[in-house]
Amino acid sequence: MPSPQLAVVRTDADHIPYLEELALRLQLPLLTAGEVAQREELDFLLCLEGGHLALLQAGPKAPGPVLVDFGGGRMRQRRRGGQNELLGRAVGVGRREQLGVLDATAGLGRDSYVLADLGCKVLLCERHPVVAALLDSGIRQASVSEDTWLAATAARMSLEAADARTLAAARLSGIQVIYLDPMFPHRGKSAAVKKEMAVFQQLLGVPEDESDSEALLHWALAQPVARVVVKRPLKAAPLGGLNPSHAIRGKAVRFDVHVLAGLDSDVLHGGSGAAGVS
Ligand SMILES: C[S@@+](CC[C@H](N)C(=O)[O-])C[C@H]1O[C@@H](n2cnc3c(N)ncnc32)[C@H](O)[C@@H]1O
Structure with missing residues (x-):
């Protein structure tokens, strides 16, 4: 199975330094939402959701995000x-x-x-x-x-x-x-298999x-x-x-x-x- 393709999405203007550091550390491209839309080969996106880092499957029928929210x-x-x-x-x-x-x-x-x-x-x-x-x-x-x-x-x-x-x-x-x-x-x-587990x-x-x-x-x-x-x-x-x-x-x-x-x-x-x- 080929390795999944990931990118970090530059969604949240307040957290650009964090997203830049994350992309560098994980050696992933840092893309704007517009750039993501052009990249059909992407399987997963990492973005910020309410302050939490979230993993999203790319594509229209993708399940909801996977994130770690201990207070949820x-x-x-x-x-x-x-x-x-x-x-x-x-x-x-x-x-x-x-x-x-x-x-x-x-x-x-x-x-x-x-x-x-x-x-x-x-x-x-x-x-x-x-x-x-x-x-x-x-x-x-x-x-x-x-x-x-x-x-x-x-x-x-x-x-x-x-x-x-x-x-x-x-x-x-x-x-x-x-x-x-x-x-x-x-x-x-x-x-x-639960959706989260499938991701x-x-x-x-x-x-x-x-x-x-x-x-x-x-x-x-x-x-x-x-x-x-x-x-x-x-x-x-x-x-x-x-x-x-x-x-x-x-x-x-x-x-x-x-x-x-x-x-x-x-x-x-x-x-x-x-x-x-x-
Ligand atoms: C079934 S999940 C664990 C779920 C976890 N107990 C929870 O409550 O969310 C197994 C995890 O172990 C990690 N893993 C497997 N072998 C490992 C190892 N030798 N060292 C560190 N992580 C490992 C995998 O990457 C995977 O994320």
Whole structure:
């Protein structure tokens, strides 16, 4: 599949320096709306919508924009959802004063936000530069919000736009849990995919198999942390055939928990990868 063609749109006169810096950083053309109309080859546009960086699919029948708005209605709804309690239990919220979590597959940051909302200090790692730019914009907007709870939650989130496996060891100090939510391989075209996810899949591609995710799990298990938690579809086999210590099941997803050390201990394992192979 050829790589999608993107451009940054010079929409908002107040934010030209930001858009220029973004286009330079992502090595994308910066175009006016008139120029965009002439460029039929474009698949995606990055523009500002109400202060948030948004990703739009080009073309007349394109779905709505994808953006990261932690203060928006959908995120507020998600904060109240039952799955959050399961995620909190899986990482071990409440088992230590403030848990440090590395979300090694941050995506649009929804799980990270839930964890930060539950009081965790979250390091978000996202390797796709466009997705990382959406996240960065979302965290910045939330951190200057007049909603003090939202701003305090955003203050517990920091972002690394990189492959998690390239993080310097020092970046992992203070991290007790690594959380993984890798993309699940394609299950055929008939699967009902939400519009936002469809845009996401077109940008990132859908993995053919789980070899990349398995490599990430092996990396995570070798780090000096107390737990590695993997989000899985409810009925999927454990990632990489590695049996977790236990699993927490929800209605649609499951959290596989690999326990490597006690969360209250500061002496963490040396990275032996304690999970068993099924
Ligand atoms: C399914 S999405 C995660 C969704 C996320 N949990 C949320 O709540 O929005 C998976 C993301 O992980 C990223 N990713 C996959 N492997 C990665 C790695 N080794 N390092 C950093 N990011 C990675 C992908 O680019 C993608 O954006």
